[in-house]
Amino acid sequence: MKIVVFVKLVPDLVEELTVDPGGTTLDTTWLRMIINEFDDHAVEQAILLKEKTSTQVIVIAPDFDGVDEVLFTACAKGADQIIKLTGDFSSINNHALARAVASRIKILQPDLVLTGVQANNDIDGSIGPALAACLNQPFVGYVSGVTLEDNTAIVQKEYPGGVIAEMSITLPAVLGIQAAEQPPRYVAVSKVRQVMKTSNIDEQPLDELDNSGFPEVTRMFQSETSAHAEMITGSPDEIADRLVSVFKEKGILQRTNR
Amino acid sequence: MSNLETANAIFYNKIQEATQDGEKLRNCLQCGNCSGICPFGYVMIYPPSRMIAEVRANRFEKILGTENIWMCVSCYACTSVCPAQIPITAGLMTGAKEELLLAGNVPSELQAALEYSQRYGNPLGESPRKRADWAREIQPEVKLLGKYRQPVDVLWFVGDYPSYHPRVQHIAQSMAKLLNALNINFGILGPEEYSDGDSQRLAGERGLFEMLAEKNGQAFNKYDFKEIITTDPHAYNAIKNEYPKLGFSFPVRHYTEFLAENIEKILPFLKNEINARVTYHDPCYLGRANNIYEQPRSLIQNLPGVELVEMPHNLKNSLCCGGGGGGMWLDGFQWEKSHVRLSEWRIQEALSTGANILAVACPYETSRFEDAAKNIDKTGQLRIRDIVELLVESMGV
Ligand code: SF4
Numbered sequence: 001m002k003i004v005v006f007v008k009l010v011p012d013l014v015e016e017l018t019v020d021p022g023g024t025t026l027d028t029t030w031l032r033m034i035i036n037e038f039d040d041h042a043v044e045q046a047i048l049l050k051e052k053t054s055t056q057v058i059v060i061a062p063d064f065d066g067v068d069e070v071l072f073t074a075c076a077k078g079a080d081q082i083i084k085l086t087g088d089f090s091s092i093n094n095h096a097l098a099r100a101v102a103s104r105i106k107i108l109q110p111d112l113v114l115t116g117v118q119a120n121n122d123i124d125g126s127i128g129p130a131l132a133a134c135l136n137q138p139f140v141g142y143v144s145g146v147t148l149e150d151n152t153a154i155v156q157k158e159y160p161g162g163v164i165a166e167m168s169i170t171l172p173a174v175l176g177i178q179a180a181e182q183p184p185r186y187v188a189v190s191k192v193r194q195v196m197k198t199s200n201i202d203e204q205p206l207d208e209l210d211n212s213g214f215p216e217v218t219r220m221f222q223s224e225t226s227a228h229a230e231m232i233t234g235s236p237d238e239i240a241d242r243l244v245s246v247f248k249e250k251g252i253l254q255r256t257n258r
Numbered sequence: 259m260s261n262l263e264t265a266n267a268i269f270y271n272k273i274q275e276a277t278q279d280g281e282k283l284r285n286c287l288q289c290g291n292c293s294g295i296c297p298f299g300y301v302m303i304y305p306p307s308r309m310i311a312e313v314r315a316n317r318f319e320k321i322l323g324t325e326n327i328w329m330c331v332s333c334y335a336c337t338s339v340c341p342a343q344i345p346i347t348a349g350l351m352t353g354a355k356e357e358l359l360l361a362g363n364v365p366s367e368l369q370a371a372l373e374y375s376q377r378y379g380n381p382l383g384e385s386p387r388k389r390a391d392w393a394r395e396i397q398p399e400v401k402l403l404g405k406y407r408q409p410v411d412v413l414w415f416v417g418d419y420p421s422y423h424p425r426v427q428h429i430a431q432s433m434a435k436l437l438n439a440l441n442i443n444f445g446i447l448g449p450e451e452y453s454d455g456d457s458q459r460l461a462g463e464r465g466l467f468e469m470l471a472e473k474n475g476q477a478f479n480k481y482d483f484k485e486i487i488t489t490d491p492h493a494y495n496a497i498k499n500e501y502p503k504l505g506f507s508f509p510v511r512h513y514t515e516f517l518a519e520n521i522e523k524i525l526p527f528l529k530n531e532i533n534a535r536v537t538y539h540d541p542c543y544l545g546r547a548n549n550i551y552e553q554p555r556s557l558i559q560n561l562p563g564v565e566l567v568e569m570p571h572n573l574k575n576s577l578c579c580g581g582g583g584g585g586m587w588l589d590g591f592q593w594e595k596s597h598v599r600l601s602e603w604r605i606q607e608a609l610s611t612g613a614n615i616l617a618v619a620c621p622y623e624t625s626r627f628e629d630a631a632k633n634i635d636k637t638g639q640l641r642i643r644d645i646v647e648l649l650v651e652s653m654g655v
Pocket residue numbers: 285286287288289290291292293306307310336339340341342343344346
């Protein structure tokens with residue numbers, strides 16, 4: 001069996017984000033990148049599956065600042081192959097990325113593709129379903145547990161309110177991982193440094209990216225804080241009356257003439 | 259040999275190599291002093307003496323199977339009483355933590371601190387760009403060596419908690435005011451400063467320690483200064499005893515040493531009476547690990563209106579605050595195992611002396627002891643102050 005994990009780096013919120021003077025994208029001067037938390041879980045889930053069923057694990061990531069460390073860390077955790085996709089990702093979006101990555105994944109012919117269920121920079125939807133569409137394979141998102149049996153995967157999918165469904169999917173398939181069965185493990189720095197000396201990152205250049213389908217961003221801005229808050233006090237009846245009049249003032253409630 | 263026997267043999271060799279005299283582990287008398295003095299010895303399934311017995315009997319895997327070792331706060335108490343002079347803290351305990359960590363067996367609280375240290379250069383997970391933000395309001399301005407680019411006399415290594423922790427930032431600010439008042443030509447690294455890495459090392463993350471030490475060492479190499487002073491005894495210990503092994507040798511002093519030497523310059527400024535009975539807590543990495551006992555006490559005794567009283571455990575026999583060796587990032591874990599906070603023991607002792615102020619000289623301690631005092635000191639008798647805060651209070655600057 002072969003599992004491909006697609007990982008991307010996203011803006012690290014430890015630094016305050018600022019908008020580029022152009023007003024449609026983030027200012028990258030001080031931008032730090034970090035592995036998308038859900039992708040980190042996808043890597044962990046793949047390694048857990050490898051430990052149980054000795055599958056082959058390949059981790060793929062587009063070239064962003066810090067990606068080498070992310071890939072070597074995945075390798076130190078147990079990934080068998082690490083691939084860095086190179087190209088111009090300055091105005092990247094998930095439509096273009098999914099097409100480009102899917103073309104690489106097709107060559108690898110994995111039984112299962114894992115990726116994080118979402119990322120903080122998903123402007124045009126999360127990448128998992130887009131990958132599945134490009135690969136013409138089934139997709140399940142919000143997955144928090146995976147078991148492999150012959151050519152099927154049994155997955156736990158999380159729904160709001162603590163409901164979990166168990167589903168069986170015929171492979172090959174794409175899964176959007178919400179959480180691995182256990183938190184991503186720690187790898188000692190010395191282990192990562194060792195791997196850096198003994199392993200290679202397989203660099204694969206991507207062809208021109210096809211951006212079609214990506215919505216045009218007309219304005220990017222910090223969410224605006226407004227200072228107005230009214231505390232309503234009094235008896236339940238008084239509060240209800242006041243609420244009704246507020247809703248009317250704001251146009252949420254309208255008087256209907258009977 | 260089985261795998262487990264090999265693991266035991268490798269570990270045994272490693273510990274022997276870690277000690278200057280590899281034979282020492284064999285010299286253990288099994289007197290049990292180490293386990294008796296260990297603040298968490300009674301909750302450890304394998305306190306140090308028993309660990310040594312198991313290792314010698316080729317049963318190290320039994321130890322690896324327990325979480326026992328994460329109770330060790332690297333306080334050096336065991337090492338200081340061992341009649342066979344076995345380096346228990348730095349060799350045995352740290353070595354065992356390294357093995358657990360390499361096997362991926364790390365409590366999650368500690369894992370977060372290690373990951374933050376790796377990614378941001380500080381265990382608190384704060385932005386490295388904001389490392390000098392605490393100094394914004396200080397006048398005259400605190401010089402960032404990267405901007406100032408001129409020789410200074412003193413490179414002040416501020417440290418993680420004084421840089422970021424809201425309570426401990428006040429200590430950094432007090433220190434800056436004091437150095438300014440004394441007209442010392444000093445500078446800081448600011449965003450170029452990384453965690454000293456000593457507590458990460460003693461928590462078993464040797465590789466991370468080396469990475470952080472290299473970054474600091476390279477920054478030290480860039481600038482022209484006569485000596486380093488540190489706010490933090492852990493940083494002092496690292497720069498003095500560990501960085502030279504990695505090729506970075508610089509003269510370094512803890513701030514209490516530096517200020518005690520400059521006491522004649524400080525005295526004329528000390529005008530406000532503190533009016534308190536003060537007791538002093540010896541930090542493990544200033545006292546037991548580095549034998550600095552007198553300088554902090556002399557600074558306190560020079561404060562006007564102060565009576566210095568000693569706690570039952572003092573000097574070499576001081577009680578650990580619980581923050582060392584990764585303890586700073588294992589509070590939840592250690593509470594779960596022991597239902598005891600070492601910092602609360604210390605507060606009880608401080609209260610027993612009738613002191614109004616517990617003076618400290620390590621940035622781990624103010625917040626730990628203040629939190630403990632909230633639980634123990636119901637009448638609000640005790641204030642926790644770093645020595646530098648007391649000096650500045652008396653100076654009124
Ligand atoms: S104090 Fe030293 S000699 Fe005594 S049991 Fe502990 S390690 Fe052995």
